[in-house]
Amino acid sequence: MWWLSLAKASSFAPTQATKIAAEWDSLYQFLLVSSLVACALLIGGMIYFVTKYRRKTNHDKTPYISHNSMLEFIWSFVPLVLFLMMFVWGWSLYYDMRTVPSNAKEVHVYGQQWLWQFEYKNGKKLNNEFVVPVGVPVKLIMTSKDVLHSFYVPSFRIKQDVIPGRYTDLWFQAEKLGEFHVFCTEYCGLDHSKMLAKLKVVPLEEYETWLATTTELTGGPGAQIYNDKGCVACHSLDGSPKVGPSFKGAFGKNSMMDDGTEVKVDENYLRESIVNPNVKTVKGFPKAVMPSFQGQLSEEDLTAIIEFIKNQK
Amino acid sequence: MSTDNKAMGRKHHFAHHFRSAEHEYESAKQGIWLFMATEILMFGAIFAAYAIFHSLYPSMFAEGASHLDWRMGFINTCVLLVSSWTMAMAIQSLQSGKGKNAAPYLIVTLLCGAGFMVIKYLEYTHKFHLGLYPGKWFTYEGAQHSNLALYFSFYFVMSGLHGIHVLLGMGLITWVLIRTMRGEFDEHYYTPVEGVGIFWHIIDLIWIYLFPILYLIG
Amino acid sequence: MAYHRFNLDLFISNSLLNWLGGTMASHQSTHHVIPAKVFVIILGILLVLTVLTVVFHSMQLGSLAAPVAFIIATTKAVLVMAYFMHLKYDTTINKMIFGTAFFFVALLFILCVIDIATRIPVQSTL
Amino acid sequence: MAAHVQTGKNYINEFAGLKSWLCSLDHKRIGVMYAIAVGIFFLVGGIFALLLRTELFSAGPTIMGANTYNQVMTYHGAVMVFMVIIPGIPAVLGNFFLPLHIGAKDVAFPRLNLLSWYVFMAGSILAISTLFTSKIDTGWTFYTPYSIRTSTATVTMVVAAFIMGISSILTGLNFIATTHTLRAPGMTMGRIPLFVWALYSTSILQVLATPVLGITLLLLVAERTLGIGIFDAALGGDPVLFQHFFWFYSHPAVYIMILPAMGIISEVITTFSRKTIFGYTAIAYSSLGIAAVSFFVWGHHMYVSGQSEIANVIFSALTILVGVPTAIKMFNWTATLYRGSIQFTTPMLYALGFLFLFAIGGVTGIMLALIGLDVHFHDTYFVVAHFHYVMVGGVLMALMSGMFYWLPKMSGKMYQESWARISFVFTFIGFNVTFFPQFILGSMGMPRRYFDYLPMYESLNRISTIGSYMIGFGFVVGLITVIRAIYSGPPAPANPWGGKTLEWTVASPPPHHNFDVEPVITAGPYEYR
Incomplete structure (x- = not known):
């Protein structure tokens, strides 16, 4: 179809990494051409x-054409039929997008303020990146821990909001190997634009071996909590300030609070900042952004994370 | 034609941009009915939200309604119905030339409105005493459903908003009562009284729906 | 020479447009006054219906309770609108204005319910 | 008209002093006061837009941090939507010309009209005051649960939006009563100008849609203060329900913005083609049609927000229906140009610019209406480009067209044609340079409301930022031309453009009481014989 090739040059959509992306591109190109026409x-x-019909003299006489019923009927009915045809095509594409094959592999996605967390059935967890096999349907079961987010993979042309208190699902079948961007497209506050993730598509065997290996995080149980509970999203380990202060060399130092008082960073300051973060805020960092972990961390989790922060020299 | 209120009050003359008093009355009535449409839409939306959540958590809403004292609601409904009647009689007496007893009817309407607010005050303090506050202030123990606070959020938002409208209505009636006593209205000009009357009837109309939904079905 | 030189194409549109215009400029000379006796009867009916609502409620109708209460409330509302608010004797424009308000509340409710009722719940399989 | 020409009295110099303006019940003076307020807020919103675009000139922080960017993005949206583009055409040009167009002395409720202005100013000042307290960073849509959790001055801003909503309801109510009851003898509904039809449809939307926004904002305030939990998932509520209630108002709101603009375009194209409008009834009916259907389509803002698939399909089909009347209007305007006698004054240039940009805005709107496409496009710069094409390209181009078209009548002074054309050229070209690259950015997947973007989006964002400066320059030149005309322009004749509607039969500027003798209408509004 000639108009497909003509439009292909002009459509700037990213690479087609799934069959649905190809279907999407053909509908988009059809619409591009018909809009152009x-x-x-x-x-x-x-x-x-x-x-x-530029004005020649100041006394031009113009014909008194008030209406033309036939013409008006045509340019009302024809667009209606055209639009309805496009609607049906869009509907069929949406139908494919929303029917999840039964044999899909499941990955659980947790959105939280400014971090994507992925969890596999065998308990393997990781932040801001996840691996899927090529040519196999994958179903994402998603929920949010705080506010609205939206899981968007441009190369797969898929997007679905992630809502707190409820699960939403999304499926795709990657056809191309490689690494693809994942964005958050529902405004979620300060670092909405930093909430990016990497989606790696690998051959099936490589995926199986990757899934089996459990990477042991150095730094004991505290490191695991540092990743799972999302501290990594705002507190860095290399000294660079992000949304919150960095943990590197923080323990034992006196740090200036935003109300001017000087506080020694010790166990109970850390415990208080984790359980009730809004009481004290370090100077130069946004106020009332850190959620309270009251009731989310057991006693030994708390000591483990404090231990982890302590030995970040 | 009661001549005495002509001597006391100024004779109303219709505004310059209208062709006649009838013309002014007609456009004023349309303005009033358009405003009533906005009131119906505002309360309608909160009723829609109530109905949606009622279908999401039916048992919790039933438990919520059991905490309410339907007798207070019943008395309040009768009080508002009587006040609607006295309001209608006030307008009717003005229309039929018996302008003198419009003011007593308006005063009775005011008293009914005040009575309504007193009963509502008693209900609210009784609930606060039990700890049945809306939303995050909810401190009542022994609720079978964990989110009973949601029911009382609806209860306080809807009856509170209605209460504010009752106060607004009473303010308007006082303004109209003063003008009636000054003799500004007669059988040819009573548009403000009719306007305030329609607003008062809308408040009564909303309570007619609020009572069974909040107190009875839950 | 004020003949009508501007011809509207669709005949129906002309009559509807002018009808819309016509009703608004109609001048009733005297406003309809409802006799006091009628108001007393209406108040009586309203109070009886209120009692009826409570009686029905105490009869534990179960799933039927909501529609019954709604029907009684609607009849009371119609009575208040028709007589106390003079809507029965008012111009058709005012009735239309008030009617459209209820239509759009129903529209909001129905389309919201269409969404909420037809959501396919997704469960976590962890 | 002869009577007061000798005395030189008109609505501007009939009474003097600030008090005579601030307490005036004359619809023309209230229109001028709205013009000043909306003009100032347009500059404020424009400055936020330029700050926004400068920040996006290159990846990484350029002139501000993420938090400041989120606040600037929110203020650009809130100021432009609530304080410029919703009150814009109805309150400024509608207040001034509705009574003149239907041969009335004033609007139905003059005191209510003045009250609307004061309520609007109270709401706007309260909204601007949040700039000096703890600002807001929720986006102009206030989506929960973020708008509940954020520690910024959301309650003040939401109350301000509620107050401005009341002003919008009162204006709509006033215009419906005026159109129904104050038409001159002989002026049936089939003979009123199309600008009045547009304002009539807009007023129906204002009266029927704004109350639902009112209750939604009140519930949001209750959510933040009492924690009622209706829209907060943590307490069992449903954030998607907030989106339903919000968009039930906000989609009719976008038609409150565009319908008056379409009314101006009908007037300007007819006058400057010196030919009667093509399909008067079709345009009048499609205004009403758009107003009616606009209440059925709000779900297309929520295709990927967790709304059920069935509701998505229903809303997509209904959105297709609302596209048809808009297309009909575009065809009717183009048909009006056929065998006309077209004069390229600035209002006509802006109107033709409207036709060009609104056509692109319209076709991209159809693309977004299809669910399949919207899944990729939702919340990306494709949507940002679409609504700027229909809002800036549509409403603001029409506002400028209406401003220059009626400036001689409002101020009694002619503007300088050359400078006005410069402002059109810069606005038109700058607009396309700014927003056409954003269509491409959107299809490449760049999400909206992003403070920082990936390097691959940088070059197109640079072009877009340069374009935004051109728009800024174009609008500033236009504003200066208007102000210079008001102070030092040559006196304007009563009918500089040869228009046929009633406002051209009175002097420029019109007398305080509009018509010396009430006009009797015998024919339609566009009698070019």
Whole structure:
């Protein structure tokens, strides 16, 4: 179809990494071409009329054409039929997007303020990146821990909001190997634009071996909590300040609070900042952004994470 | 034609941009009915939210309603119905030339409104005493459903908003009562009284729906 | 020479447009006054219906309770609208204005319920 | 008209002093006061837009941090939507010309009209005051649960939006009563100008949609203060329900913005083609049609928000229906140009610019209506480009067209044609340079409301930022041309453009009481014989 090749050059959508992306591109290209034709007709007609019927004298006589029922019927009915055809095509594409094959592998996704967490059935957890096999349908079961987020993979043309208190699902079948961007597209506050993740598509065997290996995080149980509970999203380990202060060399130092008082960073300061973060805020960092972990961390989790922060020299 | 209120009050003359008093009355009535449409839409939306959550948590809403004292609600409904009647009689007496007893009817309407607010005050303090506050202030123990606070959020938002409208209505009636006693209205000009009357009837109309939904079905 | 030189194409549109215009400019000379006796009867009916609502409620109708209460409330509302608010004797424009308000509340409710009722719940399989 | 020409009295110099303006019940003076307020807020919103675009000139922080960017993004949206583009055409040009167009002395409720202005100013000042307290960073849509959790001055801003909503309801109510009851003898509904039809449909939307926004904002305030939990998932509520209630208002709101603009375009194109409008009834009916259908389509803002698939399909089908009347209007305007006698004054240039940009905005709107496509496009810069094409390209181009078209009538002074054309050229070209690259950014997947973006989006964002400066320059030149005309322009004749509607039959600027003798209408509004 000639118009497909014509439109392919002009559609700037990212690489087609799934069959649905290909279907999506063909609908988009059809609409691009038909819009081009419609605008050419309308704007071209306007420019032609405007140039041809320029005002010659100040007493031009214009014909008294008040209406033309046949013409008006045509340009109401034809667009209606055209739009309805496009609607049906869009609907069929949406139908494919939303019917999840039964043999899909499941990955659980947790969105939280400014971090994506992925969890596999065998308990393997990791942040801001996840691996899927090529050519196998994958179903994402998603929920949010705080506010609305939205899981968006441009190369797969898929997007679904992630809602607290409820699960939403999304499926895709990657056809191309490689690494793809994942964005958050529902405004979620300070680092909404930093909430990016990497989606790696690998051959099936490589995926199986990757899934089996359990990477042991150095730094004991505290490191695991540092990743799972999302501290990594705001507190770095290399000294660079992010949303919150860095943990590197923080323990034992006196640090200035935003109300001017000087506080020694010790166990109970850390415990208080984890359980009730809004009481004290370090100078230069946004106030009331850190959620309280009251009731989310057991006693030994708390000591483990404090231990982890302590030995970040 | 009661001549005495003509001597006391100024004779109303219709505004310059209208063709006649009838013309002014007609556009004023349309303005009033358009405003009533906005009131119906505002309360309608909160009723829609209530109905949606009622279908999501039916048993919790039933438990919530059991905490309410339907007798207080019943008395309040009768009080508002009587006040609607006295309001209608006030307008009717003005229309039929018996302008003198419009003011007593308006005063009775005011008293009914005040009575309504007193009963509501008693209900609210009784609930606060039990700890049945809305939303996050909810401190009542022994609720079978964990999110009973949601029911009382609806209860306090809907009846509170209605209560504010009752106060607004009473303010308007006082303004109209003063003008009636000054003799500004007669059988040819009573549009403000009719306008306030329609607003008062809308408040009564909303309570007619609020009572069974909040107190009885839950 | 004020003949009508501007011809509207669709005949139906012309009559509807002018009808819309016509009703608004109609001048009733005297406003309809409802006799006091009628108001007393209406108040009586309203109070009886209120008692009826409570009686039905105490009869534990179960799933039927909501529709019954709604029907009684609607009849009371119609009575208040028709007589106390003079809507029965008012111009058609005012009735239309008030009617559209209820239509759009119903529209909001129905389309919201269409969404909420037809959501396919997704469960976590962890 | 002869009577007061000798005395030189008109609505501006009939009474003097600030008090005579601030307490004036004359719809023309209230229109001018709205014009000043909306003009100032347009500059404020424009400055936020330029700050926004400067920050996005290159990846990484350029002139501000993430938190400041989120606040600037929110203020650009809130100021432009609630304080410029919703009150814009109805309150400024609608207040001034509705009574003149239907041969009335004033609007139905003059005191209510003045009250609307004061309520609007109270709401706007309260909204601007949040700039000096703890600002807001929720986006102009206030989506929960973020708008509940954030520690910024959301309650003040939401109350301000509620107050401005009341002003919008009162204006709509006033215009419906005026159109129904104050038309001159002989002026049936089939003979009123199309600008009045547009304002009439807009007023129906204002009266029927804004109350639902009112209750939604009140519930949001109750959510933040009492924690009622209706929209907060943590307490069992449903954030998607907030989106339903919010968009039930906000989609009719976008038609409150565009319908008056379409009314101006009908007036300007007819006058400057010196030919009667093509399909008067079709345009009048499609205004009403758009107003009616606009209440059925709000779900297309929520295709990927967790709304059920069935509801998505229903909303997509209904959105297709609302596209048809809009297309009909575009065809009717183009047909009006056929065999006309077209004069390229600035209002006509802006109107033709409207036709060009609104055509692109319209076709991209159809793309977004299809669910399949919207899944990729939702919340990306494709959507940002679409609504700027229909809002800036549509409503603001029409506002400028209406401003220059009626400036001689409002101020009694002619503007300088050359400078006005410069402002059009810069606005039109700058607009396309700014927003056409954003269509491409959107299809490449760049999400909206992003403070920082991946390097691959940088070059197109640079072009877009340069374009935004051109728009800024274009609008500033336009504003200066208007102000210079008001102070030192040559006096304008009563009918500089040869218009046929009633406002051209009175002097420029019109007398305080509009018509010396009440006009009797015998024919339609566009009698070019």
